[in-house]
Amino acid sequence: MSAAPSAPDAPAEDTSAPGRAQPFTPPAFLFGGDWSPEQWDRETWREDVALMQRAKVNTVSLGIFSWACLEPAEGVYETGWLDEVLELLTAAGIGFFLATPTASPPPWFTLAHPEAMPVREDGVRLTHGSRDTYAISAPAYREASRRMARMLAERYGEHPGLRGWHLHNEYGTLDHGPAAADSFRLWLQRRYGSLEALNTAWSTAFWSQRYGDWEEITPPRATQYLHNPAQLIDFRRYSSDEMLAALVEQREEIRAAGSTAPMTTNFMLPTWNHLEQWSWADQLDVVSLDHYLDTTGPDAEAHVAYGSDLARSWSGGPWVLMEQNAWGIALGDRSVLKSPERMIRHSLGYIARGSQSSLFFQWRASRGGAEQWHSALVPHAGGSSRRFAAICELGDVLERIAPAVAPPAEGPLVEAEVGILWHADGWWALETPHLPHDGIRYAEELRATHRSFWRAGIPVDFVRPGADAARYRMLVVPCQYPLSDAQVRWLTEYAEAGGHLVITYLTGISDPSLQVAGGGYPGRLRQLLGVRVEELHPLLAGEEVTLDDGSVVAEWTELVEATDAQVLASYTHGELRGRPAITLAERGAGRAVYLSARLRQDSRDAFLLAQARRCGIGPTLPGAAEQGLEVVRRRGDGADHVFLLHHGAEALTVRGSGTELISGQDGADGVRIDPGGVAVLAVEPGAPLALVGR
Numbered sequence: 053m054s055a056a057p058s059a060p061d062a063p064a065e066d067t068s069a070p071g072r073a074q075p076f077t078p079p080a081f082l083f084g085g086d087w088s089p090e091q092w093d094r095e096t097w098r099e100d101v102a103l104m105q106r107a108k109v110n111t112v113s114l115g116i117f118s119w120a121c122l123e124p125a126e127g128v129y130e131t132g133w134l135d136e137v138l139e140l141l142t143a144a145g146i147g148f149f150l151a152t153p154t155a156s157p158p159p160w161f162t163l164a165h166p167e168a169m170p171v172r173e174d175g176v177r178l179t180h181g182s183r184d185t186y187a188i189s190a191p192a193y194r195e196a197s198r199r200m201a202r203m204l205a206e207r208y209g210e211h212p213g214l215r216g217w218h219l220h221n222e223y224g225t226l227d228h229g230p231a232a233a234d235s236f237r238l239w240l241q242r243r244y245g246s247l248e249a250l251n252t253a254w255s256t257a258f259w260s261q262r263y264g265d266w267e268e269i270t271p272p273r274a275t276q277y278l279h280n281p282a283q284l285i286d287f288r289r290y291s292s293d294e295m296l297a298a299l300v301e302q303r304e305e306i307r308a309a310g311s312t313a314p315m316t317t318n319f320m321l322p323t324w325n326h327l328e329q330w331s332w333a334d335q336l337d338v339v340s341l342d343h344y345l346d347t348t349g350p351d352a353e354a355h356v357a358y359g360s361d362l363a364r365s366w367s368g369g370p371w372v373l374m375e376q377n378a379w380g381i382a383l384g385d386r387s388v389l390k391s392p393e394r395m396i397r398h399s400l401g402y403i404a405r406g407s408q409s410s411l412f413f414q415w416r417a418s419r420g421g422a423e424q425w426h427s428a429l430v431p432h433a434g435g436s437s438r439r440f441a442a443i444c445e446l447g448d449v450l451e452r453i454a455p456a457v458a459p460p461a462e463g464p465l466v467e468a469e470v471g472i473l474w475h476a477d478g479w480w481a482l483e484t485p486h487l488p489h490d491g492i493r494y495a496e497e498l499r500a501t502h503r504s505f506w507r508a509g510i511p512v513d514f515v516r517p518g519a520d521a522a523r524y525r526m527l528v529v530p531c532q533y534p535l536s537d538a539q540v541r542w543l544t545e546y547a548e549a550g551g552h553l554v555i556t557y558l559t560g561i562s563d564p565s566l567q568v569a570g571g572g573y574p575g576r577l578r579q580l581l582g583v584r585v586e587e588l589h590p591l592l593a594g595e596e597v598t599l600d601d602g603s604v605v606a607e608w609t610e611l612v613e614a615t616d617a618q619v620l621a622s623y624t625h626g627e628l629r630g631r632p633a634i635t636l637a638e639r640g641a642g643r644a645v646y647l648s649a650r651l652r653q654d655s656r657d658a659f660l661l662a663q664a665r666r667c668g669i670g671p672t673l674p675g676a677a678e679q680g681l682e683v684v685r686r687r688g689d690g691a692d693h694v695f696l697l698h699h700g701a702e703a704l705t706v707r708g709s710g711t712e713l714i715s716g717q718d719g720a721d722g723v724r725i726d727p728g729g730v731a732v733l734a735v736e737p738g739a740p741l742a743l744v745g746r
């Protein structure tokens with residue numbers, strides 16, 4: 053059973069303004085992490101709870117991989133151990149997220165229901181021995197998951213310490229087996245109505261792929277050469293909808309048992325792209341995110357901001373950081389250590405941008421098992437360690453900044469005038485093979501765009517296609533390769549109503565079925581942009597060219613004709629010399645800018661900053677970002693909380709009339725922030741700030 057698919061022409065159109073019925077507002081910032089008492093003896097449980105109290109931990113996530121302990125044999129439930137754990141936590145005043153453990157079916161389940169194990173693209177059916185081995189559409193798996201959710205809800209759904217339901221863990225196993233084939237066909241029938249419509253949308257006249265019966269259609273399993281791109285993207289959409297249907301079933305079981313606790317599931321960045329996050333967020337009370345950094349350089353800080361801005365945008369307000377890594381940054385074949393100072397600064401970075409928590413994977417480092425070397429709040433060295441002392445320090449800081457947890461009565465948590473369009477369709481489309489340039493990755497493009505604004509100190513939101521974008525003076529659309537008619541209309545109306553639209557290469561090339569719109573690229577947007585692109589000119593690896601405004605370009609250029617637009621910058625090399633590279637079209641009360649070249653990061657920074665300035669958009673605190681000081685104004689209940697996160701090398705002082713929450717200093721005297729340090733200044737809403745030097 054899968055969720056109703058979106059109509060072919062209108063994938064995931066927005067139907068409502070983002071924002072939960074009630075923003076997720078815990079009594080204080082949630083602090084703690086995944087705790088796996090099933091891996092430890094009772095003496096360690098007691099030691100753990102004492103250490104949690106020492107560190108001021110107030111929340112743990114339980115049960116995420118506990119299926120085998122909770123149901124050791126089919127229909128036989130053992131919850132005594134969990135009752136004991138909850139008693140210990142409750143006596144210590146520590147709350148918990150309770151997971152449904154459905155991400156990791158135990159071995160008995162595999163043996164009893166082999167058809168409920170996922171099948172890879174190459175036809176190999178997986179077995180137990182790791183985790184996430186489930187065929188999402190297999191009836192036995194769905195049934196067992198519903199029963200488990202119901203059992204947990206009946207038993208713990210009204211527990212006073214329950215902070216929320218953590219449904220499953222990082223949904224994301226794709227299945228290509230027979231159960232998936234059946235439900236994929238049903239999804240396609242609902243999306244297309246007839247085989248004729250599907251054949252047309254999928255261009256099956258090519259390579260003799262015409263389908264004469266629904267039964268002939270399979271998931272995109274291993275085949276001789278390239279897959280049909282329309283089949284590939286529909287399978288991604290279907291898989292997201294199918295996993296969402298499974299989540300909704302669990303949610304309904306829990307609600308039917310009478311539990312009213314908030315529902316969430318943890319999304320995963322930077323690599324996991326199996327979900328269409330906006331439609332998922334619609335089904336949750338709060339969005340939560342697992343965020344793992346992939347760089348040790350200054351870009352780690354930009355990455356914290358990127359993940360946070362995405363999560364806040366998906367959630368439409370406050371969100372939950374469900375997992376981060378306390379000490380390690382994964383770099384290929386090794387995990388490089390993060391300093392204690394950086395761990396604290398990053399934790400506040402997430403909170404600045406809307407997180408209601410600082411939760412980690414995991415509480416205590418495992419002695420065995422596949423993740424025994426993953427860092428933890430309590431390292432292998434134990435509670436008497438430099439690392440654990442830093443965790444206690446973070447607990448103190450979080451307690452001091454607790455007043456910032458309450459969201460504003462009205463309006464956004466972080467005010468942004470720049471929106472960046474995000475939709476999984478763009479990511480999935482650019483992952484289909486055999487494009488003019490397979491090395492241009494959606495996530496990298498989005499991150500590069502976000503990075504430019506982060507470097508300039510300008511706040512941004514991510515925006516759902518079809519959303520009310522009127523509050524953004526500028527809307528940037530990077531690499532949204534497929535666009536529906538409705539989305540083209542929405543963009544056009546945004547510009548005509550006075551918005552400043554910036555659209556990049558590889559946007560609007562195709563319809564939702566990935567059929568290229570003819571007559572010149574980007575076929576869906578030619579009129580809006582006033583350009584016609586006859587040829588796409590990817591560059592060679594390492595090749596760089598320039599524009600006459602000094603920009604440096606790598607990877608991608610185009611042969612552009614400005615049919616109804618002014619030229620802002622032109623190419624200066626070879627065949628494209630003198631041809632437009634960046635154009636601007638006046639449209640109604642607004643403008644549509646087209647960027648045909650993939651600018652190198654520094655040039656992208658300059659270009660986007662110039663566009664923002666043109667709209668009168670500036671940084672939160674002028675002069676700060678250039679010196680490595682990240683400034684985020686998190687709006688609250690009757691006050692703004694200005695987070696000052698210093699990634700730079702020289703001490704800086706910021707003045708603002710209010711109190712610095714960590715030190716208690718009077719902000720009117722100026723708050724000095726040392727390199728690597730953090731400060732949170734509580735000021736009157738909208739109160740001015742000044743950077744008063746070193």
Ligand code: GLA
Nearest residue numbers: 221222342344375413423426
């Ligand atoms: C994920 C999972 C955790 C753990 C961490 C390790 O986010 O949810 O169970 O495996 O990754 O980084």
